[in-house]
Amino acid sequence: MQHPTTFRKPRAERWQQVLDVAAEVFSEKSYDAASLQEIADRVGIKKGSLFNYIQTKAALRDHLVREVYLKEFMLFSQWARDGGGAIERLAAMVRGHLEDFAEDGPRMAVYLNEVRRLDPAARKQLFGNRTFPDLFAEVIAQGQAEGVIRPELDAELASRAILILVRSVHQWSLAPPREAAGQLVQTILRGHSTPQGVGILAAMDLT
Amino acid sequence: MQHPTTFRKPRAERWQQVLDVAAEVFSEKSYDAASLQEIADRVGIKKGSLFNYIQTKAALRDHLVREVYLKEFMLFSQWARDGGGAIERLAAMVRGHLEDFAEDGPRMAVYLNEVRRLDPAARKQLFGNRTFPDLFAEVIAQGQAEGVIRPELDAELASRAILILVRSVHQWSLAPPREAAGQLVQTILRGHSTPQGVGILAAMDLT
DNA sequence: CCTACCGATCGGTAGG
DNA sequence: CCTACCGATCGGTAGG
Numbered sequence: 027m028q029h030p031t032t033f034r035k036p037r038a039e040r041w042q043q044v045l046d047v048a049a050e051v052f053s054e055k056s057y058d059a060a061s062l063q064e065i066a067d068r069v070g071i072k073k074g075s076l077f078n079y080i081q082t083k084a085a086l087r088d089h090l091v092r093e094v095y096l097k098e099f100m101l102f103s104q105w106a107r108d109g110g111g112a113i114e115r116l117a118a119m120v121r122g123h124l125e126d127f128a129e130d131g132p133r134m135a136v137y138l139n140e141v142r143r144l145d146p147a148a149r150k151q152l153f154g155n156r157t158f159p160d161l162f163a164e165v166i167a168q169g170q171a172e173g174v175i176r177p178e179l180d181a182e183l184a185s186r187a188i189l190i191l192v193r194s195v196h197q198w199s200l201a202p203p204r205e206a207a208g209q210l211v212q213t214i215l216r217g218h219s220t221p222q223g224v225g226i227l228a229a230m231d232l233t
Numbered sequence: 234m235q236h237p238t239t240f241r242k243p244r245a246e247r248w249q250q251v252l253d254v255a256a257e258v259f260s261e262k263s264y265d266a267a268s269l270q271e272i273a274d275r276v277g278i279k280k281g282s283l284f285n286y287i288q289t290k291a292a293l294r295d296h297l298v299r300e301v302y303l304k305e306f307m308l309f310s311q312w313a314r315d316g317g318g319a320i321e322r323l324a325a326m327v328r329g330h331l332e333d334f335a336e337d338g339p340r341m342a343v344y345l346n347e348v349r350r351l352d353p354a355a356r357k358q359l360f361g362n363r364t365f366p367d368l369f370a371e372v373i374a375q376g377q378a379e380g381v382i383r384p385e386l387d388a389e390l391a392s393r394a395i396l397i398l399v400r401s402v403h404q405w406s407l408a409p410p411r412e413a414a415g416q417l418v419q420t421i422l423r424g425h426s427t428p429q430g431v432g433i434l435a436a437m438d439l440t
Numbered sequence: 441c442c443t444a445c446c447g448a449t450c451g452g453t454a455g456g
Numbered sequence: 457c458c459t460a461c462c463g464a465t466c467g468g469t470a471g472g
Contacts, residue, residue, distance in 0.1 A: 034441065058265035062467065074469080075441050083467065179420065183413055186405060187398055187420060194397040209390055217424025241457065269451065281453080282457050290451065 043069055044079050045093075046132075048086050053135035057087055057143075087140055088148065094137040095152060098126060106161045112169030113219065113226045117211055119162065120192055124207045127196045138193055159185040166218070174223035184218055250276055251286050252300075253339075255293050260342035264294055264350075294347055295355065301344040302359060305333060313368045319376030320426065320433045324418055326369065327399055331414045334403045345400055366392040373425070381430035391425055 035043070047068045051060045062083055066073040080086045105118045127134045144152065162185035169175030175184075191214055195206065215227055242250070254275045258267045269290055273280040287293045312325040334341045351359065369392035376382030382391075398421055402413065422434055 040441095056263055056265050058263050061465080063465080072442055073467085074443080074445095077468070078441070178416075180413075180416060183416055184420065186401075187417060190401040191394055191397060194393075198393060206387075206390055209387060210394065213386065213391065213394060213424040215424075217420040217422075247457095268449080270449080279458055280451085281459080281461095284452070285457070 040069075040071075041079050044076065044086075045090060049090055049132035049136050052087065052090070052140070053132040057136075057140055087136070088144060090133060090136050091140055091144060092152060094133050095141070098123070098137075099158070101126070102158065102161055106165050111174065111226070112165050112172050113174050113215065113223055114230075115165050116162075116169065116188075116215060117227075117230065119165070120188065120211045120214060121207065123189075123192045124195055124210070127193060128207075131196060134196060158189055162188055169218075169223070174220055174226060175218050176220050176223075179218060188214055188218075247276075247278075248286050251283065251293075252297060256297055256339035256343050259294065259297070259347070260339040264343075264347055294343070295351060297340060297343050298347055298351060299359060301340050302348070305330070305344075306365070308333070309365065309368055313372050318381065318433070319372050319379050320381050320422065320430055321437075322372050323369075323376065323395075323422060324434075324437065326372070327395065327418045327421060328414065330396075330399045331402055331417070334400060335414075338403060341403060365396055369395055376425075376430070381427055381433060382425050383427050383430075386425060395421055395425075 044065070048060075048065050051065050051068065054060075062076055063073050066076050069076075080089075101122060102119060105122050106115060108115065108118065110118075141149075159182060163181040166175055166179070166181045166184050170177050170179070170181070191210065195210065198206070212227060216224055219227060251272070255267075255272050258272050258275065261267075269283055270280050273283050276283075287296075308329060309326060312329050313322060315322065315325065317325075348356075366389060370388040373382055373386070373388045373391055377384050377386070377388070398417065402417065405413070419434060423431055426434060
């Protein structure tokens with residue numbers, strides 16, 4: 027009587043909605059500050075009903091993290107392999123990552139804020155032995171072999187620096203990310219390049 | 234009877250201890266996940282007793298944030314004003330900030346994670362009209378006037394990039410931060426510099 | 441997918 | 457600085 031005709035979405039559809047809403051709420055507040063109650067409210071179901079889709083709150087978070095990681099890491103691997111010299115590939119990685127993070131805000135934010143909390147076992151299983159910094163580091167090493175990246179750079183340190191910068195852009199929303207991205211790519215890669223590498227960059231027109 | 238001789242520390246001393254412990258707990262877990270109960274336990278008093286020192290949990294966090302900001306911003310202003318050309322001053326700012334953040338881990342972590350949550354009014358009152366990026370941007374603009382910083386750079390974007398990098402170092406703990414710092418300063422500033430600026434940097438020996 | 445409920449813990453207060 | 461307590465909310469479960 028209280029719920030005359032219970033509108034019941036198809037399971038798969040509802041599950042996607044739960045994920046979308048959870049990503050929103052987790053990113054607005056933090057994971058800790060977010061409550062399943064609020065997620066349920068926004069989805070339009072009762073809190074108890076959430077447990078037909080999830081096992082625990084933490085599992086919901088972990089699912090979101092895994093999802094983003096798997097998708098993004100695959101793309102990333104392709105960019106690292108595809109055409110051109112080391113500088114061109116680095117530029118593709120930076121650009122691509124930058125745009126993806128600008129696209130789907132909530133999910134990316136959850137990923138960034140919560141990866142660290144995956145318990146070590148799950149992390150290891152997920153990442154295997156190759157992390158984002160690793161992929162960057164390999165291309166940077168190739169760039170050093172080609173003579174376009176400054177040879178004295180520590181490849182791991184350089185990789186981390188690039189990643190941090192790329193991933194920070196989504197917090198800004200100052201300039202239209204389109205232009206900001208181009209400038210940032212230039213600045214980041216210039217910092218790592220030899221004069222020869224800078225020449226390549228200057229000819230690339232990354233805006 | 235339960236507490237035969239209540240060891241009562243001097244108020245000021247206890248207050249400092251509360252701040253230290255709170256910074257620890259807030260940085261280990263997040264602010265949201267941290268409980269006053271745990272802080273009280275580590276301090277060695279009852280939770281209710283905390284309220285002789287704080288008004289609310291949020292006020293405790295805000296106090297920590299303010300404290301760090303005030304100290305660091307003063308130092309920062311000095312580095313921005315002190316000796317040398319724009320490149321030298323930028324280097325001093327980057328280096329100094331880098332070292333401070335490496336020093337007192339917990340407090341800095343709390344600052345970074347929680348500044349955004351200061352309500353806008355408190356933020357405005359605290360920051361006035363000059364923020365960290367502003368200070369950087371001013372020196373960068375001077376560097377452009379001197380011809381040592383690439384003239385096409387957006388000063389605000391560049392400032393943010395530098396800050397992000399500098400503040401990310403405390404998450405790494407890979408290489409001894411001493412050496413890492415030197416490399417990072419070089420890489421960051423090279424990315425922003427004209428050939429002339431790069432020359433100055435090369436002569437500086439920042440390790 | 442809901443109702444109805446659980447134990448635990450949260451921030452905070454009163455009164456001493 | 458403690459004891460004793462408050463209302464609210466948390467994640468999660470049982471049974472339908």
